Amino acid sequence: MLINKIPMIKLEILFHDENLIAANKPNGLLVHRTSLATDAEEFALQILRNQICQQVFPCHRLDRKTSGVLIFALNPVSHAQIQKQFAENKVEKKYLAIVRGFTEKSGIINYPLKKENGILQDAITNFRTIDKSEIEIPFGKQATSRYSLVEITPKTGRMHQIRRHFAHILHPIIGDRPHGCNKQNKLFKEKWNMTTMLLHASEIRFSHPVLNQEILIKAPLNQEFMRTAKLLNLNFG
Secondary structure (H helix, E strand, O other): OOOOOOHHHHHHHEEOOOEEEEEEEEOOOOOOOOOOOOOOEEHHHHHHHHHHHHOOOOOOOOOOEEEEEEEEEOOOHHHHHHHHHHOOOEEEEEEEEEEEEEOOOOOEOOOOEEEEOOOOOOEEEEEEEEEEEEEEOEEEEEEOOEEEEEEEEEEOOOOHHHHHHHHHHHOOOOOOOOOOHHHHHHHHHHHOEEEEEEEEEEEEEEEEOOOOOOOEOOOOHHHHHHHHHHEEEEEEE
16 A cells, blocks of 8 residues: 655656656665664655656665666566666666776776675676776875876676776775775765765666666756766766
8 A cells, every 4th residue: 555645855857658667866875674784764766666656676786885877667567677687787877977096997896796695606797997087185195185086897796896896996986885995985985074975876778677768867956966077077978
């Protein structure tokens, strides 16, 4: 039974038909209830359900700290078909992130990641650098601080894959905890009052489960990401 109540926040709707709905999830919002985060009181699933007064079925997940495109099915058949596309790596996802240091022009991170049970899984992440900046703020032994704006295309979907992969190549995502750089996170908090993780699911491309047409959904960046990019003189090209 659906509860008709007005949510404390409303989600930005990016796509909506009789089979699917996509929303722009803000940073800090869980997709659904979990025993791992008992402090949370609002969840994307419940907010969206109440917002459109209809049952919704999450097709995939985004980390709590990650913003961007989140797809829900509006019936079990569409749900199963979209999840099958995700399982078969037929869904193309793109992310934007601001990371520490100067990244290569482009690259492939092919580094297996361990599951919680210790089993290794193949994990592949492609990226390209959109812009770089160097600002006159000393950091550690360096006289300046360097940052990169990157577009990321993961080829597999492991837990915290992007965050763990960029930490592995020593370009951690700004605002990431626990995979990021604590000293950088402290700098951003103290100098700019910025505590948001700068990872955003910007695009998703898949085949519509009923129409068999290619669907591309894009999510605008949140204000904190845009503010930080401006502070660091990073341009989106």
